[in-house]
Amino acid sequence: MCKCARCGRMFSGLAPFDRHQDVDYRRRPPVLCLDPAGLGMVLNRHGRWGCPMDDARRAQLEAMRQAARAGEDCQAARMM
Numbered sequence: 600m601c602k603c604a605r606c607g608r609m610f611s612g613l614a615p616f617d618r619h620q621d622v623d624y625r626r627r628p629p630v631l632c633l634d635p636a637g638l639g640m641v642l643n644r645h646g647r648w649g650c651p652m653d654d655a656r657r658a659q660l661e662a663m664r665q666a667a668r669a670g671e672d673c674q675a676a677r678m679m
């Protein structure tokens with residue numbers, strides 16, 4: 600979990616956090632906080648901003664993990 604010290608928003612990870620900051624050290628101030636909603640991020644039920652893609656990817660990983668586990672069960676059954 601990342602909290603932005605500049606705007607006080609909370610983020611589900613470093614990637615969405617980085618994405619909401621526009622950093623250019625040739626400019627003053629060098630860091631600008633962008634509106635996460637304008638970047639396609641969503642506020643999740645924990646009050647953190649994140650990319651909806653992250654949730655989809657997590658669900659996909661979980662499905663793969665379950666499939667792998669089911670595969671192990673099948674192998675165990677075959678060995679018995």
Ligand SMILES: [Zn+2]
Binds near residue numbers: 606633
């Ligand atoms: Zn910020």
